[in-house]
Amino acid sequence: DTGVSQDPRHKITKRGQNVTFRCDPISEHNRLYWYRQTLGQGPEFLTYFQNEAQLEKSRLLSDRFSAERPKGSFSTLEIQRTEQGDSAMYLCASSEKGGGSGRVRETQYFGPGTRLLVL
Amino acid sequence: AQKVTQAQTEISVVEKEDVTLDCVYETRDTTYYLFWYKQPPSGELVFLIRRNSFDEQNEISGRYSWNFQKSTSSFNFTITASQVVDSAVYFCALWPRNLIFGKGTKLSVKP
Numbered sequence: 677d678t679g680v681s682q683d684p685r686h687k688i689t690k691r692g693q694n695v696t697f698r699c700d701p702i703s704e705h706n707r708l709y710w711y712r713q714t715l716g717q718g719p720e721f722l723t724y725f726q727n728e729a730q731l732e733k734s735r736l737l738s739d740r741f742s743a744e745r746p747k748g749s750f751s752t753l754e755i756q757r758t759e760q761g762d763s764a765m766y767l768c769a770s771s772e773k774g775g776g777s778g779r780v781r782e783t784q785y786f787g788p789g790t791r792l793l794v795l
Numbered sequence: 796a797q798k799v800t801q802a803q804t805e806i807s808v809v810e811k812e813d814v815t816l817d818c819v820y821e822t823r824d825t826t827y828y829l830f831w832y833k834q835p836p837s838g839e840l841v842f843l844i845r846r847n848s849f850d851e852q853n854e855i856s857g858r859y860s861w862n863f864q865k866s867t868s869s870f871n872f873t874i875t876a877s878q879v880v881d882s883a884v885y886f887c888a889l890w891p892r893n894l895i896f897g898k899g900t901k902l903s904v905k906p
Contacts, residue, residue, distance in 0.1 A: 709893070718799075718886050718896030719840070732893065765838060769894075782828070784894060786840035 678702070680787035682768050688793045689758055696754045697790045701770030708751050709784060710743055711767040712736065719767050725751060758794045765789045797822050799889050801897035808877050809905050816872045816900045818887030824848075828890040829863065829870045834899070835883040846870065877904045 681700045689695050701708050706727050711719035722741070724732045727748035737743075740758075745751040755762055769784035798821040808814045820829065831843040844854065846863050854861045858875045874881055884899040 711894075716898070718888070718898050719894070721893040721895070724893060767840065769840075782890075783830070783842055783845050785842060786832070788837070788839040791838070 680768055680770050680785055682766075682787040682790050684790055685788060686791050686793075688795065690795050691758060691760060693758055694754065694756045695758060695792065696752055697766055697768075697792075698750060698752050699768030699770075699787060700750045701768070702772075702785060705770035705772045705785075706748065707771045707784075708745055709769040709771075710751070710753050711769065713765040713767055713789070714763075722753075755792075758792075760794050763792055763794045765791050797824075797889060797891055797895050799887050799895055799897035801885075801887055801900050803900045804898070805901045805903070807903045807905065810879060811876050812904075813873060813875050814877050814902065814904075816874075816885050816887075816902070818870045818872065818897060820868050820870065820887070820889045822889060822891055824891040826891075830888040830890065830894065831861065831870075831872050832886045832888060832896075833883045834886060840886070843872075874902075877902075879904050879906055 683698045687695055708725045710722040712722055713719040721734050722737050723743050725745040728745050740756045743753045767786055767789045769786045771784045800819045802817055827848045829846045833841045833843055844861055851863050860873045862871045882904045884901045886896050886899045888894045888896045
């Protein structure tokens with residue numbers, strides 16, 4: 677029974693470049709969330725999928741950000757034309773409406789995050 | 796407005812001391828969940844507990860206990876007989892639809 681995985685764990689890029697992160701949720705989870713966490717702050721919600729449908733997007737998700745979950749399984753988060761202010765930890769979480777597998781229903785379980793540094 | 800306030804930015808204790816982490820929340824929803832997560836230096840958020848708004852029973856799990864008081868909109872977390880491995884940042888979060896996190900409390904437990 678594996679948890680949420682994210683790839684890569686670390687990414688260093690130059691300003692203006694595009695980056696893409698991947699998240700693989702817990703296999704039976706139909707909900708997937710992206711958060712951003714900057715130093716000394718709590719995570720902030722970016723967007724949320726139920727199966728392949730993107731149901732909500734935060735105002736934080738500017739038009740340079742796009743997220744997909746094409747088959748309702750893994751998800752990608754792409755940042756175009758990165759800026760130094762995009763430097764942060766990007767966290768993915770998953771949950772399911774029902775219970776099972778010893779986990780608490782409607783509870784988000786987080787992956788290890790992708791730490792992005794934009795130079 | 797939905798908001799979570801963790802007034803304690805950092806707490807430092809010596810091993811075996813008890814420590815309480817405070818959490819105050821604001822919401823107009825009548826149905827909501829409250830959570831505590833632990834974030835060790837590795838960075839991964841670890842789920843600790845969930846409480847729904849209709850269940851004000853306090854909960855104890857080993858050295859951890861939680862005190863939910865709707866009257867004061869608080870959901871405090873106590874670690875009894877703290878250990879060095881408890882050193883981490885602890886986040887309280889509110890869920891009306893998506894998780895709203897506080898800024899976290901950094902707990903340092905010294906040997």
